[in-house]
Amino acid sequence: MKETILLISLTLFALTIMVAFFRVLRGPSMPDRVVGLDMIGVNLLSMIAIISIVLKTKAFLEVILILGILSFIGTIAFSKYLERGTIVERKSDH
Amino acid sequence: MKINDVILRTVTKIVVFIILTLSVYLFFSGHYSPGGGFIGGLVLASAIVLMYLTSDIETVHKGMPFDFKLVAALGVLIATGTGFASVIFGKDFMTQAAMKLNLPIFGETELASVVLFEAGVAMTVIGVVVTIILSISEDE
Amino acid sequence: METLMILLIGVLIAVATYLILSKNLIRVILGTAVLSHAVHLLILTIAGVKKGNVPLLKEAEAPYTDALPQALILTAIVISFAVTAFVLVLAYRTYQSNGTDDLEGLRGQENE
């Protein structure tokens, strides 16, 4: 029973990912796509948590954390690129 | 046009701290659970990347005045050097010290050479990733 | 599962190949990136998937999934990262000095 629910949840998350992927594909604007990617990352995070439960292992808990960090870094990088064209500045501008 | 990054910077400070802790944790846990020199190093490097992203090169450099090329070089030297240590003891190249003593009491020393090796790996990873990103960003 | 994965890998490889055959530098480099993804998956899939537990002795019981390919892929990932970084920089340096990112424009005949 629990398993089934978990599987359903996994499927739902996967569905969300598909929708988010649709955003990545269709845009229309670049930030839309980035939002989509961010969302994929966050949902994957949830999926990994559930998979950990399904597989009965704690091995992937680090992955969750890392994924969180990285989707954050990715989003920052993309938004900075969209905003300024460069993502690392040489000198502080203030 | 100035862009205000106060929110970002505030959050980043905390986040970087978390990441750094995590990287140290991953580095040491490698022998029993996922992690190790590579991953630890990569996570640490990503923390630094995050710092560069949210701040700027000069500021970060003030905080970490290393030449990351040399950090990387030192890392490689350490990694290869541990291989040599066993040569001095007359063992095959790269024999880790753990092989020498199987006594549980020496469990601590057992780990030593592997940890050193992994430290070298981690240093290289950090050094290289930061070098690459810095070099590109400094280009005009 | 394996069958599906292999089909996926096949498509990714086809995509990568198509990208590599195009004229634009970035496309080619992205092609190599996709290619490396595909091959990493391939190594793992070929060795058989879901055949055992996570290869952590303290976490799970035997049977364990084959750990050797994982180690190999790890090495391969790092190497492909190194190469990709280098190629990227090489690409933009080439663009800077040659003034084009079109590979047909980078032919360069012998008489120069």
Add this chain to the structure above:
Amino acid sequence: MNNIVVIPLILPIMLGIALVFLRPYVKTQRVISLLTMVAIAVVSVIMLGRIQETGIMRLDFGGWKPPFGILFVADSFAVLLVLTTSIVTAICLLYAFSSIGEKRENMFFYPFVLLLVAGVNGSFLTGDIFNLFVCFEVMLLASYVLITLGGEKAQLRESLKYVLINVLASWFFLVALAYLYGTLGTLNMAHLAERVAEAGQDPILTTIALLFLVVFALKAGLLLFFWLPGSYSVPPTAVAALFGALLTKVGIYALFRMFTLIFIHQPEVTHMLIKGMAAVTIIAGCLGALAYKDIRQIVAYNVVIAVGFVLIGLSVSTEAAFEGAIYYLMHDMIAKAMLFLLAGTMIYLTGETRFDKMSGLIRNYPVFGWMFFVVMVSLAGIPPLSGFVGKVLIGQGLIETGSYVLLALAFISSVVVLYSLLRIFLNAIFGETIISIEDETPLPKRMLTPIVLFAICTIALGFGAEGLSSYVSDAANTLANPSIYIDAVLGGK
């Protein structure tokens, strides 16, 4: 303890990295890099001696017995190549001292050379196929950097192609590795050989063998040499010489290992294909060598010809052919490096790249001119210079197996080599002097010495072939009888 086996790899790595710290001290860097090469040469001579006495040496890293750990296997074939590599590199370094320019010396030129050598030596010595991949990558990455070092327009353009094609090749390599592991479940080369022999070479295994053939053919420049002419003609002379001497040889070595040790049970497919590829390579190389007036192109296509020539030795797979191939490999490393140095120096002296724009250099630079003559004669396989013995032995192998078409091709190719260089010699070295004594670019002794050293090497290798014969025949024997190798690796210790 066989720890000596790892020295050809670890020494250049450690010292190469150490040189990074010595960046401002160019002189020290020079001395250390040169000494490293000399040390490796000495070590390989010692190893050769020990292999004669006690058979193939092996070093299990970390003490893990094969097939589980990684190991280095030093047989005569590998060590001979290591020896030649170190000698060639040492001499190329000498040339680099005076030609490479401070700009590059400051940009870690010497570390990269040492790391390149480390990768090359590692590829020769390793007994583990995945480790071979990693060693290849060490070599390739170093070569990527070396070829781009300087950042000139043409350099970047050609190196981009070189890099991308090699990335593709590495990818093929990984796919092949995946398949190999998927079928045979092991990575140790001797163990692979044993398992292939045990199972018989199924079609799928042969297919994997062909995949490896594609991979190494790309690296060796066998048929798939498209990256070669462009990328060899752009880097600075010393680097081009190193490339010409070393890079393709690693691919050739890998082909030899693969198809004399592991995939030997279906020669009618694999070796036939190699044969065909070698033949086409020779033809294409010959055409290329005659097609251009640009010296660098001619020289690069000469490399292609040599690749085909050596691999003919593999394709016929007799002991004589193996011996010939080994002799020829060593000869070619030396002579090609010398040729590249000469070509580069000619361009440096005249500022031209086409031989029909140069003339009468021998009047201005007599010794230099004669060096070109020596290398020309040597590459044409005229005795008693170094190319001769290899040529004869490969010819012997070809006759033994009745491959007369290849025989004709192989020997005609040496005439083409001669002609392609003769054109340069007669037009550029001989001929009316067009550079007056006042206008001539001085040719410093330091640039000439390495070339002369190479000339001495090629003469010595020709006259002193007997001195190497016991090692070469041992190497060929190991290639012809894979069981020697397998026993040495898996036969306990």
Add this chain to the structure above:
Amino acid sequence: MNVNPIIEWAGVLLILGGSLMSLISAFGLLRLPDVYTRSHAATKSSTLAVLLSLLGAFLYFWAHEGYISVRLILGIVFVFLTAPVAGHLITRAAYRSGVELSESSDDDELEEVLFPEGRNKGS
């Protein structure tokens, strides 16, 4: 009856809730008219979804194996910290790079502040 199965069930249900939440955000991502509103859906509700599922996983591990995972807590904290910032950054980037608002939003007060000489549309 042991308390553990209950907590386990709670965890599983939390996860289910999380997945439903994410479905809602997916719906928002699909249907909302412009990037600003879509970002709203993506960051707010999906953060909640993550929170719920991670909490569920935390509870499950706690109940099932008696294991308190610091990493999961950290993860929750982390997501909470970063997701809003990410959302903020991306919308700001969108605005500054000139992504147009949907037609249904009728007032753009920022325009005069940031782009006094008018935004160059379509950039």
Add this chain to the structure above:
Amino acid sequence: MTINLAIVIPFLMAILIPILYRRFTKLHIGWLVLAVPVIIFIMLVRLIPFVAEGHTYSHTYNWIPSLDINFTTYLDGLSMIFGLLITGVGSLVILYSIFYLSAKESLQHFYCYLLLFMGAMLGVVFSDNLMVLYAFWELTSVSSFLLIAFWHHRKASRAGAQKAMLITVTGGVSMLVGFIMLHMMTGSYSVHEIIRNVSQFTDHQLFVPAMILILFGAFTKSAQFPFHIWLPDAMEAPTPVSAYLHSATMVKAGIYLVARLTPIFGGDAIWFWLVTVAGLVTLFWGSFNAVKQTDLKALLAFSTVSQLGLIMSLFGMGSVAFKLGYSDSTIIYTQATFAALFHLVNHSTFKGALFMMVGIVDHELGTRDVRRLGGLMSLMPLTFTVAVIGSLSMAGMPPFNGFLSKEMFFAAAIHMRDLDIFSISSIGILFPVVAWVASIFTFVYCMIIIFKTFFGKPYEKSEGKPIHEAPIGMLVSPIILCVFVVGIFIFPNVLGQYILKPAMASIYPGFAPAEVLTPKIHAWHGINMELLMTIGVVIVGVMLYRKLKTWKPVYRLFPYRFSFNELFRHLLEGLESGSNKVTTSYMTGSLRKYVLYIYLFFIVAVGGYFLFSGGFAYSSANDAPVEIYELMLIIVMLLAGISMLFVKSRLTATLLNGVIGFGVSIFFVIFRAPDLALTQLIVESVTTVLFLLCFSFLPEWKREDSPKSVKISNAVIAGAVGALVVVMSFAVMYYDEFDSISSYFENAYELAGGANIVNTILGDFRGFDTMLEVVVLFIAGLGVYTLIKLKARKEDTDNEN
């Protein structure tokens, strides 16, 4: 010992010459050089009695014993003849050259090459080991190349040198293959061993190929038709060189080889036909063409070609004796060989003299064109005498040595008619006919030499510098040679007994006592067929010479375009332009093309074999189950991949790549690979950051504007590659023969103290990989740094290197 010394001394001297040249600035260096051949000559002369008694001498130094290649010197009658010729003519030529070459020339080079050649040539004739012989053989080609190109600032010299080198080396290479084949058959490189065991190998399948290949080498070296074209061009060399290499010695190396190997191949029909016919054709073609030449040296070159053909054909005729075996009636056929040896010596004497004569004329007048020359008889009486003696001897007139050998040649040719082996009888009549016709032409060009140069309208030199006789030093050598020309005519049997007899013994080993093989040579042998032929030659020759103008247009029947020279030139040019076309057609510099070739090869070679070998196999029995969410993820990745092809912006493509990366890592999770998932994630995002960083420097990508056909072919290739990987993967999955070695690593904790197997493998079992991987990473990092920091300055960018 003597023989070894004889080979070594010239080489030593060759090395010393450049040094000595600087020491002795006042002395003409030639005098020092002269000592070398003279000493060796004397040494050899002292050995004549030893050899004449039928002794041989042999000595071995090891070179590459493992390959059976050793310096084995061997002295017998045959090599003695050549040794004497090389050193004897060599001495005279060097003496001559001292006066011919002014001190302004780079004498050290000249003599260095000349000594190299001399050593090499002695090496050729004194070597018993075929490989060493080959080494010296090529060295003669090389030194000849250097000598022809001595005046390398002249275009013609370079062209001549190139042609000579190419042709002779090609022949040499083929000869090398022939030698290797001989070795395969007989297991030996020693000529004498091979001769001893030859009977066992005549049926070997390599026997004929080896013979043909070796003959090819000999023919190119000895300028046999149609490879003779290099010889006239080689006349660009200084005249002493022409006299020495290109008439007396080097060109006879091929003949030497034929003579040396006659005991091996002699009994074979192919050998007979090849050697004889090549010789006769060359004889005719050379003499025929000599007539039309206007340059005296070219004329002599063609005459040399023709004479070489004569000697060659005689050796061919002589070889039938091997087929017939030894009996009293077959002795007659060995006489052809005797005549060949005899003529070989004679030719060296008179041709050497003639070349020196032409050199003198050229030296004094600055031209060798017969159309401009004339009336020199009174001005240069001594030179004239030399010319007359040399020419008449060449034309086969008494009282000169050429007469004797030519009579013997006629005799041999006549005897061929009677043979009924090798199906000679049907065309046997042609032998004497060709010989006779060729002799007529020989006679005609000899007349040209004498009359056009020394009679008729005097030569006018523009600057009124008086023409006078050459310095006596230059005349000494030709006069000595003329003395030999006459002397041999008078005392032919001295030569026959002491020199030719042992040579006959070495060509026909164990055939008959050498005394029987060596005939008594008579200047007057009664009125017989030969003499009648000679008289005919004179009559017809005189007539032809007088009517030269009327029949010379015959030569126009052979337009220059179709000459072998032109053929050769066209061959080379065609080769160059053709290979340029071919090579540039596929080496376009376009990466796409290169990659396309690589993929095509992969598809054809690997795919082709795989599909035809029936290696394909598929079974889903072992597949793990699939969950729905996994399927959905797969679909997402598929779509991400495919849509990467169509997106319009690079940023979107990067994002899609990120999606694929995320997908890969979630599959790593699903496939129980936590370490991989971690690494993949981090690497993926760092890579993305790198992409973004680099995008600042790169332009947005444009639409691919390739034609549709290109796109379709790309798609086909891409699809094929993907499909191939898929089917191969299925087959690999199906293959289930072996267990992986990795179960060993499951004891990681006991073995290496690690519980994370992957990490233990990375850190310990395969720590070496990790170490190198770190190195790779480091190189990449440092490489990126150098790539960015070290930029060529703007002005440098267009420079090469």
